[in-house]
Amino acid sequence: MKETLRHFRKLFPVVFAVIFMISAAMAQEKSYGASASGEMGVAYSMHFAQLGTKEVEDNTALSSTTFPNAFSARLYNQPKGVSGTIQYQVNLSRSGWLPVAENGQTTGNRSSSQALESVKVWLNGDLAKRYDVYTSVQVDGKWSKWYTNGTKAGKEGVGKHITGVWIAIAKKGTPAPKDAGKAFTLGEASVPSGKVRKLDTSKPMIALTFDDGPSTGNTDKVLDALVASGGKATFFVVGQSISGERVKPLVRAASLGMEIGNHSWAHENLVKLSQAQVRESLTKTNAKIKEITGLDTVLVRPPYGSFNASTKEVLKSMGSPAILWSIDTLDWKTKNTQKTVDTVLSNVKDGDIILIHDTHAPSAAAAQILIPELTKRGYQLVTVSELAAYRGGMEAGKTYGSFRKK
Numbered sequence: 001m002k003e004t005l006r007h008f009r010k011l012f013p014v015v016f017a018v019i020f021m022i023s024a025a026m027a028q029e030k031s032y033g034a035s036a037s038g039e040m041g042v043a044y045s046m047h048f049a050q051l052g053t054k055e056v057e058d059n060t061a062l063s064s065t066t067f068p069n070a071f072s073a074r075l076y077n078q079p080k081g082v083s084g085t086i087q088y089q090v091n092l093s094r095s096g097w098l099p100v101a102e103n104g105q106t107t108g109n110r111s112s113s114q115a116l117e118s119v120k121v122w123l124n125g126d127l128a129k130r131y132d133v134y135t136s137v138q139v140d141g142k143w144s145k146w147y148t149n150g151t152k153a154g155k156e157g158v159g160k161h162i163t164g165v166w167i168a169i170a171k172k173g174t175p176a177p178k179d180a181g182k183a184f185t186l187g188e189a190s191v192p193s194g195k196v197r198k199l200d201t202s203k204p205m206i207a208l209t210f211d212d213g214p215s216t217g218n219t220d221k222v223l224d225a226l227v228a229s230g231g232k233a234t235f236f237v238v239g240q241s242i243s244g245e246r247v248k249p250l251v252r253a254a255s256l257g258m259e260i261g262n263h264s265w266a267h268e269n270l271v272k273l274s275q276a277q278v279r280e281s282l283t284k285t286n287a288k289i290k291e292i293t294g295l296d297t298v299l300v301r302p303p304y305g306s307f308n309a310s311t312k313e314v315l316k317s318m319g320s321p322a323i324l325w326s327i328d329t330l331d332w333k334t335k336n337t338q339k340t341v342d343t344v345l346s347n348v349k350d351g352d353i354i355l356i357h358d359t360h361a362p363s364a365a366a367a368q369i370l371i372p373e374l375t376k377r378g379y380q381l382v383t384v385s386e387l388a389a390y391r392g393g394m395e396a397g398k399t400y401g402s403f404r405k406k
């Protein structure tokens with residue numbers, strides 16, 4: 001936590017500026033983003049070297065400090081009877097412009113060390129008559145202005161690659177979304193793991209995190225409550241626990257759009273391991289999660305919240321931030337449902353990361369009370385990556401205990 005504070009103080013002007021700009025950009029979401037009413041939107045993804053594929057929805061910045069080598073975009077809620085697709089083309093360093101791709105096809109080369117240098121995105125058919133598509137790219141930490149309807153974003157052949165993309169769709173005749181180049185200058189990595197939903201920025205958000213699973217019975221109880229409330233959470237799983245009957249709840253969590261994080265292979269105290277051993281424990285767990293769920297894991301929760309400079313070096317090289325917490329329920333110790341519930345309800349505030357364990361029945365019972373109650377109190381239950389994406393992003397090798405709004 002000390003480290004987070006020091007880091008925050010150093011970066012305060014940057015963080016403040018970024019938060020201000022993000023708030024400004026989000027204020028316009030209602031008019032341009034896909035609304036709950038089922039308005040058409042665009043989801044787009046990039047594959048980043050080391051980090052894997054990340055997807056976000058309409059009008060959300062997607063960037064990283066590593067380079068992207070593949071891209072895809074797809075529409076959702078396309079109005080019935082309106083013809084057309086979304087098409088796009090990328091320029092890959094040393095290869096030039098690749099063939100046109102459309103509707104969620106991936107273009108680029110995920111296994112290559114060639115980076116994307118520029119992108120063109122457009123609509124065709126009736127869609128092109130009704131909507132404009134806006135594209136901005138990030139180069140050297142700066143976002144470009146908006147380029148519309150297939151105009152090239154980025155500059156190829158000058159030894160520069162893009163580090164991110166940002167796309168919005170707006171009905172023709174409505175004003176253009178706020179100029180991306182002016183709205184954002186995100187220098188920090190802001191790579192969400194998995195999908196980032198559209199969230200109401202006027203309402204508070206918190207990230208419930210469940211450690212030590214997967215666990216038969218208990219994990220499913222937590223998932224049932226999340227499904228009933230429409231919330232999401234993050235499950236930091238132990239690699240060696242992903243076996244036998246415990247595979248099922250993990251597959252279910254992933255298929256429900258929950259975030260899966262890495263809690264080491266055997267719940268080791270990472271500080272007591274060599275760098276090679278830390279890397280082995282985390283890599284093995286990431287590979288197991290990938291094998292079972294198909295998901296690339298970005299987040300790491302060090303067991304016992306224990307880490308040091310050496311651990312952080314390994315995390316940084318793996319592209320992972322360390323996620324701590326701001327509310328520790330101590331549920332594993334008390335094994336008391338009411339105490340766990342009370343600890344959360346009497347302390348909870350916007351931006352919290354809450355630590356619970358889905359390996360104990362009293363904790364799962366507490367989650368079944370907390371999830372509907374927190375939802376009733378107006379908290380949006382989000383994954384850690386969603387919370388981070390709306391609050392300034394995360395950086396590999398750094399630690400985060402909460403994501404506050406300023």
Ligand code: ZN
Nearest residue numbers: 211212303304
């Ligand atoms: Zn643990």
